[in-house]
Amino acid sequence: MKTALHITSSARGAQSYSRRLSAAIIQKLTDRKEIGIVVERDLAQSPPPFLDENLIGEFYKYPDQVSDEGKQLLSYANAIFDEIDQADIIVISTPTHNLGVSAQLKAWLDQLVRVGLTYQFTEDGSRAGCFQNKKVYLAIASGGKQAFWPEGYEFIESYIKAVFSAYTGMTDVSTFRVEGTAMGKPEINYEEILQNL
Numbered sequence: 001m002k003t004a005l006h007i008t009s010s011a012r013g014a015q016s017y018s019r020r021l022s023a024a025i026i027q028k029l030t031d032r033k034e035i036g037i038v039v040e041r042d043l044a045q046s047p048p049p050f051l052d053e054n055l056i057g058e059f060y061k062y063p064d065q066v067s068d069e070g071k072q073l074l075s076y077a078n079a080i081f082d083e084i085d086q087a088d089i090i091v092i093s094t095p096t097h098n099l100g101v102s103a104q105l106k107a108w109l110d111q112l113v114r115v116g117l118t119y120q121f122t123e124d125g126s127r128a129g130c131f132q133n134k135k136v137y138l139a140i141a142s143g144g145k146q147a148f149w150p151e152g153y154e155f156i157e158s159y160i161k162a163v164f165s166a167y168t169g170m171t172d173v174s175t176f177r178v179e180g181t182a183m184g185k186p187e188i189n190y191e192e193i194l195q196n197l
């Protein structure tokens with residue numbers, strides 16, 4: 001039975017549309033028996049620490065150079081690395097905040113990506129990501145609608161795909177959107193949004 005990691009990042013708790021969308025993805029995969037175990041990582045309830053000088057220093061050390069204090073500083077980064085490592089399917093939800101991902105999700109990405117760990121440089125100078133054969137589902141909520149923005153104003157799906165592909169090896173990303181959440185009181189049909197899942 002496959003394991004899913006469910007990462008949520010909206011600060012709006014039960015009011016959150018992105019949380020409801022990613023929960024609907026988890027539910028559908030569970031109903032289809034594609035996943036049997038779901039590990040929850042709520043980035044709003046337990047926000048990732050921001051990077052600071054000391055932690056960045058630890059990121060660039062070889063494992064045998066890391067002191068006990070360094071291990072403490074790396075404990076969050078190591079925990080979220082292990083969660084991805086142990087998952088087959090990763091479901092991530094985010095609100096749109098100023099055209100980008102939530103600050104919590106950005107902080108999580110900054111803790112996840114590590115040279116020498118999530119990716120290595122190969123002999124020809126290209127990068128090789130360490131997480132192979134993972135499936136990623138992205139659930140994005142926005143107050144407006146993508147179609148109303150000029151072309152080129154999509155920064156969330158493209159950003160996540162670029163970071164994952166360049167620095168983690170995760171290339172199989174499917175995106176679902178709940179849009180127009182700030183336009184009146186929309187009735188959202190999650191089943192319809194997920195019809196192609």
Ligand SMILES: Cc1cc2nc3c(=O)[nH]c(=O)nc-3n(C[C@H](O)[C@H](O)[C@H](O)COP(=O)(O)O)c2cc1C
Nearest residue numbers: 010016017018095096097098099141142143144181
């Ligand atoms: C600080 C902030 C910035 C926002 N920026 C945008 C934006 O750039 N584009 C947009 O369409 N909606 C924007 N919104 C609206 C949210 O994307 C919308 O409320 C969405 O439903 C949030 O996801 P959630 O329901 O999962 O919390 C913003 C909301 C907040 C609070």
